[in-house]
Amino acid sequence: MVLAGCGGRHNWLAAAGEEARAVETLFWIVLVGAGVIWALVVGLAVYAHRAEAKPHREREARRFILWGGVALPVLVVGGLLIWGLLILRDITADDGALTVRVDGERWWWRVIYDTPEGPVTTANEIRLPLGERALFRLTADDVIHSFWVPALGGKMDMIPGRETTLALTPRRLGNWGGLCAEFCGGAHALMRFDAIVMEPDDFAAWLAQEAQPARVAMDDPGFAIFAEEGCGACHAIRGTEAQGPVGPDLTHLASRDKLGAGIYDMTPENIARWITETDAMKPDIDMPSYPGLRGARLDTLVSFLMSLE
The missing domain is CATH 2.60.40.420 (Cupredoxins -  blue copper proteins)
Incomplete structure (x- = not known):
């Protein structure tokens, strides 16, 4: 059951983007570190239970408490906090080669590409050029939503009346699933989208086509x-x-x-x-x-x- 969640296009361990790789690296280090700490704590508990009770000097006990119970946790947790904040700084950076505005609505996504020729509007599908950093400007129309493409990067809340930002840099071609990660009402589980990573030339051709008006005969x-x-x-x-x-x-x-x-x-x-x-x-x-x-x-x-x- 655990391994069943480690595959597919919504797999956050797929690391198809630069930001996702940073988050995944942090996750594995935290997981391994937690395992080591757990093993040490359990090992010491077993040793203390089986060892012959002996008196300890108060000075040695204080050193153990200060270094093992105060200094080490502060260093470990502080280091992880700083690392996580650096990742967050990169993920929420306010720059990119491409700017995409996404508005979360009940229960679909309005997508607008900002181009020098003007905005290009589509919906429920996001296409990105391989290797280029895209800046997402996220808003919500009614309730709080959360924008998440697990394979490309972290999630970011979309809040009515505010604009949040998220940077994604795709590193692998493919169709990666996106979804709303914040419960937003009855059709929340059905609020998804495709995040398609394309070669830069193919993306440019698609965006140029997307900017064109529809070919509709008025007598159709x-x-x-x-x-x-x-x-x-x-x-x-x-x-x-x-x-x-x-x-x-x-x-x-x-x-x-x-x-x-x-x-x-x-x-x-x-x-x-x-x-x-x-x-x-x-x-x-x-x-x-x-x-x-x-x-x-x-x-x-x-x-x-x-x-x-």
Whole structure:
């Protein structure tokens, strides 16, 4: 059961980032040190229990208490504290080659890349260039959330009315799972995201594509249904009249790997069910279900959404 938690893309012992390696190194040293101290304490207790009782000089007893009970713990704990604060200083640094703003909402993630050409908005998926330090500016819309990609670095709380920072430097390619690490309500366990580490050139090409507006024909029957059902009041599709600020940006929805904040695969079947049975797929979220959408009308809307790449 213990080893079952040591694998997978949410494994914090995977150390796919520079900050995660620092935290992992500290963990192993603390673990080994705790084991050594435990062995010494238990060994001394066993020795004291079995040894023949003899009187000890008061001076020797005081030295043992001062050095073993005061000086050694102060040095060990103080050293670990200083080391941990240095790691925290690096993790919360206020600089990076890339700045990503993430707003935690119930129960999804609004993601905004700051670029020289302007902000690029997406949702529930974070892509990062390999070997480049990314600065995350974290906020929350309603309640406290906690941003955590275990394989890349430590977690950081997202607090309404405040901005916290977190630096991540990926060192391994891959799709690393992210999640909310602070209980935030009914769908807390379903608030996840993908953290995809890419080659720098591939990342630059993806970000340039993500910055483009959607390719939508104004006479597209799927977009007409999207507008008629009022979806544009909550969701934005850049390049169209849909500019809703409430829900996730759908401009390049189909290019994401997951649906529902990292929960379901991005497939036509899941999108159709998400539209008609939203509360069943993710309880307590604000998006209403549309059970009346059926047949050809639903298929047309799903085809339109799957074209948003």
